[in-house]
Amino acid sequence: MKRLSIILSVWVVVFFAFAATTFAESISKEYKSGQKSKSQKQRKKNRKKTGRRKPVTPEQEEVALKFAKKHHPELAELLLRLKERRKNQYQRAVRQIFTTSERLGRIKKNSPGRFEQQLKTWKLDSRIRLLMARSAMGEGDQHRDKIRKMVAEKIQLRIEQLKSELERAKNRLDRIQHQLDQMQSNSEATIEKEITRLKRTLGKRKPKRRKKRTKKKDKIEN
Numbered sequence: 001m002k003r004l005s006i007i008l009s010v011w012v013v014v015f016f017a018f019a020a021t022t023f024a025e026s027i028s029k030e031y032k033s034g035q036k037s038k039s040q041k042q043r044k045k046n047r048k049k050t051g052r053r054k055p056v057t058p059e060q061e062e063v064a065l066k067f068a069k070k071h072h073p074e075l076a077e078l079l080l081r082l083k084e085r086r087k088n089q090y091q092r093a094v095r096q097i098f099t100t101s102e103r104l105g106r107i108k109k110n111s112p113g114r115f116e117q118q119l120k121t122w123k124l125d126s127r128i129r130l131l132m133a134r135s136a137m138g139e140g141d142q143h144r145d146k147i148r149k150m151v152a153e154k155i156q157l158r159i160e161q162l163k164s165e166l167e168r169a170k171n172r173l174d175r176i177q178h179q180l181d182q183m184q185s186n187s188e189a190t191i192e193k194e195i196t197r198l199k200r201t202l203g204k205r206k207p208k209r210r211k212k213r214t215k216k217k218d219k220i221e222n
Helices: 002-030 038-050 058-071 073-082 087-110 112-185 187-205
Strands: none
Touching: 058 073, 058 087, 058 112, 073 087, 073 112, 087 112, 112 187
């Protein structure tokens, strides 16, 4: 049991080394102008008040274990074996997996094209971390070739991601250049078009006049 605890601890430590770059990149894409979300700021504020993180909720634990079972069964099995005897390591690992599942969920919703690549990257990272943790326990020789192969696969995946990002950036630059050329080639038409747009916008916002209602008085004949 102590051996499993050490393996999980090393897995969590190595997690930060592998996840640092990916997390920084996702933050820069998900939060424009580098500002953190209100929920993140609130969580940071709460941690300062309490001095430590809150325990993982049953709902978060369920999400994390379901995610691990689906995408890295060996890790999920390790977590369940350590749940009762090594609660601190268990909580820390579950928290990291939950955070990852939430981040991937946002990517799937906002950018489906990036989701599969990011998921593959996490799965590779998790498997590499677990093998490196086992290597730290004296099993280095038998896992060396596997680690090398998976790291190479991870680097190739990252190359493909960068190529996709470069292609999207080129397409965006082409659209910007096209708009710029149009505006510069016919400035008078651009001015008239903008004035027309502003008039149309003001017309929509113009309050409608209410019709006066007249009450008909009943004539009472004496």
